[in-house]
Amino acid sequence: MRPLRPASLAAPVLGILLALVPLVAGRNITLLNLGFFTFLYVAQGLAWNILGGYAGYVSFGYAAFFGLGAYTTALLWLAGWPPVLTYPVAGLVAAAFSLVVGGPTLRLVGPYFSIATIGVGEAMRILMLNLDRITGGASGLNLPTTVPSKTWFYYAALVFAALAFGVAAWVRGSRFGLGLAALRMDQEAAESLGVRTAVFKNLAHVTSAVLVGACGGLYATYLQYVHPDTVFSFTESISLVLIALIGGLGTLWGPILGAGVFYAVQDYLQTSYPTFHLLAYGVLLIFILLFEPKGLAGLVGRAWRRTRGGAPPPRAAAGAGVEMAGPGRPGAGGPA
């Protein structure tokens, strides 16, 4: 048992505070909606970060998991299942798919993996659009109209986010997380020290796919409608990448900050300038890559240290950011 630090109390306290919100402002539908989406994307950002941040395999194809989860829930719900029971199944379907795809693609070196995932994600979208017998094709699927209240969705998403946080925190501190960090820094060195890199990478992929798939299921119940172009969209994939990167790649709190900013900015800009939020994130991302590779979490950490009067920076933890990622290998050959 490691000593309890104030930082490890922050998450439960934040969770309890957020859980109290509907009791105070239960009639404010806008606030509950904002909460729902933010938590849904906190959960997915945290899940994405397990592979993208901890292991350094940046995937642009997570919409495939989200979409599969959404459609699993949709089809089972239409078949008469209660939605809540479909979420684990949605997660499992996404996990199965992640194994099929991850087996071969995770053998590719970093950037090539990223490119391949764009291909996989887009191929899935087009395939689903064409499987109109199952997915409803370009007209989508209408789902039952009997749904729980907004408050229920708020709590459900909060539970998902808490679950994802728990998983991410556990992975980060475990031998598994250390193995992922090692293989991110240098795959060959990690292997030579006995890290089973192939197993670890796939395990990270599956873990995050389960969470994202379940989130897709929750999303489908919330919207009561699924369409291949929305749940399998490239925008869905890059939202997760942006949330994790802006928040802080490989940090525990990064996706939480990232999703919070993502939805606050989107909500603020969407009414007056519907297209500007992605522009804003693009610019933000450029600045982050140039000046603070650990994102908002890195900025907050820096400010925190400054207010505490130049205390020494905390020991580098398992999931550090890009600049910690070991010797760059310029011209590191073709795909492995």
Added chain:
Amino acid sequence: MFTAQNLLSVGVAALLTAGLYAVMSYGLAIIYGVMKVINLSNAGFLMLGAFMTLVYFQAWHLDPLAGAFVNLPVFFVAGWLVYRGLVRRVMTSLPLASLLMLFALWLVLQNLALAIWGADDQSIITAYTYKALSVFGFRIPVTRLLVFGVALLVLGILHYVLGHTYVGKALRATVQDPQASLLVGIDTDRISAVAFGLGTAFAGFAGSLLTLLFSFTPDFGGAFQLKSFTIIVLGGLENFAGVTVGAAILAFVESFAVLFMKASLQNVIAYALLVIVLIVMPGGVAQLWSRNRS
């Protein structure tokens, strides 16, 4: 359905497409070859090339073909600046940092275009847009022939530059071995800037040519970008001649596959090929003949 006439006309269409594919992929190949950076912003410059052509067309009634040549210097400078301002600063960190930087740039370009021109479909109609020529009994749209001709011309010029000028030779030397190039006195940083400029110029150029054949939106480019990846991976990534081979393979596979499957699934072929070739044949098609030789 499978008459000789039919197959031949599909073959001709594939050949014409291959020219376009080669032009839009060369930029990616040059940048990858010199810097080992995957230029995700290629799609953004492709799209911007199309919109700049529209701007020239609306402001000065400039023909898209002329617009393509105007784009060359404009986009060369843009690429040079992007390299100096953004890419070079992250080159020392992981390969992923440059990938993400260029991804961010793509996002910025795309949404900037969305803010300026809106999400509507744009198209450029010229006097010859709907004309077609009869060649040996095939009706071929004039625009396709023009695009193919210009593509061949530009690829010829590129071939000459790469093979016979100092910059071209230095560029190829840097592709083969950056360290050794430095040793013999090649300013590889400068060559990288040139390569990025050249690659971006090609994207802008190809974007102009695309306006002759397709309508476009700010989202346009993503699908072509993935096809370009497929092409350069097929061609063997560091092999400039391989780009032409890869373009031809993709164009022929796509064109003939339509005879067997739904046309709406056509793009899946390129994506599936991309993933399969990356995993099974990372050296691209070139791997096949070099393996036989050894």
